[in-house]
Amino acid sequence: MKRPEEERPLSRLSTQVAQFDVSGKTLLLPRMNPFGSRLLAAAFRAFGVDARVMDTYKGLALGKEFTSGKECFPCQVTLGDVLHHLQGEKERLGAGFAAERYVYFLPEADGPCRFGMYNKYQRLILDRFPDLRAVPIAYLSTSNGYAAGILxxxxxxxxxxxxxxxxxxxxxxxxxxxxxxxxxxxxxxxxxxxxxxxxxxxxxxxxxxxxxxxxxxxxxxxxxxxxxxxxxxxxRPRRPRIGLVGEIYLRTHPESNQNLARSIERFGGEVVIASVxxxxxxxxxxxxxxxxxxxxxxxxxxxxxxxxxxxxxxxxxxxxxxxxxxxxxxxxxxxxxxxxxxxDHSVRSLETWLDHNRHFNFAIGTEAALSIGGALAYIHDDYDGIVNVFPFTCMPSTICAAILKPLLHRSQVPYLDASYDGTVQPNRDLALRTFIYQAQQHLEQRLNGGRRS
Ligand code: SF4
Known part of the structure; x- marks a missing residue:
């Protein structure tokens, strides 16, 4: 991709990252979980919006090229997706490409996390490409409970x-x-x-x-x-059940987590990922x-x-x-x-697993509350292992790891932290195999009423 012009007017962060009626535009959705994003796009289409799910992970090199390396990994992946998609549209349509026909959909969350900044940050990057400046970013926000301000x-x-x-x-x-x-x-x-x-x-x-x-x-x-x-x-006998918690994008986006669920299945486990x-x-x-x-x-x-x-x-x-x-x-x-x-468990029940706020407090917010409560709920439901999946340096997931690791160690439940940043770790499969072996032992011990087989 041609290197863009250096120009970053800050005023566009509020005018071109906004909640506005997207009817009549082509709404570009980044793909998160494989089924969910497609059904969400169908829901938009049911209300007359031409929504499309972009191909994912093919533009990762672009996402990395135009970020500094300090951003959260999902920010790099989604940025790569939109740059790759728009580049493809430009090649496909040639002189007929009109940036103003598109709207890029990137929700945000309030609270202490960097997720609230992704769409502004990506605006700054899109603005560096003269032919992409006219693509506005539409968002829904947790601040008003995703009340759909874009219809x-x-x-x-x-x-x-x-x-x-x-x-x-x-x-x-x-x-x-x-x-x-x-x-x-x-x-x-x-x-x-x-x-x-x-x-x-x-x-x-x-x-x-x-x-x-x-x-x-x-x-x-x-x-x-x-x-x-x-x-x-x-x-076929039942396998050890592995509960996956962690950051929502990483745990549900198979390309970013290097197909973790299928790897667990390949090594002999059955997986359940915290729901969207x-x-x-x-x-x-x-x-x-x-x-x-x-x-x-x-x-x-x-x-x-x-x-x-x-x-x-x-x-x-x-x-x-x-x-x-x-x-x-x-x-x-x-x-x-x-x-x-x-x-699925109710959020109210997860709060009770935090043991009267001894382990964590919902008032602190972020996904850490869900991941810690969710992992403890899995243990209560006799799961045989817990994996915490997250982008490298993710703040809530790091908190979660710090709390869950000693807790699960005491409960003798196998636990694995799996962080990702797009690089391939040669020892990841080995760690996963060892973890599944421990989970299998946990299952056998559980079925034998606590005795080791
Ligand atoms: S949850 Fe983690 S990955 Fe997502 S914005 Fe926050 S720190 Fe970044």
Whole structure:
């Protein structure tokens, strides 16, 4: 790629990184989890937005070239994805390439993490290419619970709800793949079936989207999960179950984590990765906690002025929380009728695993709360090993590692930290094999009632 002009006007950080109506544009989504990003794009298309999931990891060299090396790895990967995609579009369309037709979608989170800065940082880099300056960046933010400020208000709420359902359906399909693939009678049959399922689901989401008739989505999900259950070879013994926690992008993006889930399967384990819905539930739960704390403040310092907005916010966040719990329970209920996938835990239950804040406190925020609570929930559910997956230097995951390692050592549960920055570590497979061996021993010991076999 040609080296860009050096020009970085800061004012564009607010005008060209914004929440605005993206209707009529081509919305470019970076790919995170393989199924989820595709179903989310389908949800956008159901609401009239031409959303496309970009190819991923092919532009990593570009992502690394235009960053300093101090950024979080997901920032480099997503930057590489968008540069690679737009470069491809320029080559494909030639003189017909019009940057203003595209919008790059890059959500953000508030709180102490660098994730809140990715989209501004990537704006600075896109602005260094004269022909990419006209590509605006649209974002959704945790600060307002991902209230979809990038669609007209009349459709935003319904889009958000459909998007949530697609996130849960994608989680369930991923869980089906981890449950069936290690035990499939015919190699490759699980991947082939689930690819069909995702393609069919994409079409159906576009068809039923605005009507939000989720029953049709559920019926299709059930059909595919029943078919997936039929692929299991009942003679294969159950493997040690490995729970994966950690930073959301790394744990769900197979290219960035060098296909960790499949490596674990190759070495003899069965994997369950913390769900993507967990993050959305956490964002809503966190808003609930903030509303509670505002009520406490109001009781301490009564003032009529704050009452009306607080009531409005309370009703809004309770409604969202109720909606998400209801939909998630519906999807899992219908999935579990066909296949015994791992259930998801509620965020409230994770908070209890933090042992009255002795291990960590939700008020500190970040994914560390989820990863620590999630790992302890896995242990309670008799998992045989925990892997903490994260980008090299990730702040919340480093906190998580510092807390989990001694805790799990005391509980004698195998534990592995797996950090990634795009380089290949020659000893990674060896560490993973050793870890799975320990997990296998843990399983045998558990089945023998605590005695070593
Ligand atoms: S969670 Fe980790 S990888 Fe993500 S922005 Fe924060 S520090 Fe970076």
């Amino acid at each position: 007209p208000a009349s459709r935003a709420r319904y889009f958000r709800r459909l998007a949530y359902v697609t996130v849960v359906i994608a989680d369930v399909l991923e869980r089906a793949s981890w449950r069936v693939r290690p035990y499939e009678a015919v190699a490759g049959s699980t991947d082939a079936l689930l690819e069909q399922a995702v393609q069919a689901m994409e079409k159906l989401i576009v068809e039923v989207g605005p009507s939000r008739d989720c029953r049709r989505l559920y019926r299709m999900l059930e059909r595919y999960l029943a078919a997936a259950a039929g692929l299991l070879d009942p003679k 819905a967990e993050w959305f539930n956490y964002v809503t739960y966190d808003r609930l906690l903030r509303v509670r704390s505002r009520w406490r403040d109001l009781v301490r310092r009564p003032a009529n002025r704050g009452l009306a907005p607080l009531l409005r916010d309370t009703i809004g966040v309770l409604a969202e929380h109720g909606y998400q719990s209801w939909r998630q329970a519906q999807v899992y209920r219908c999935a579990l009728r066909c296949l015994d996938i791992a259930r």
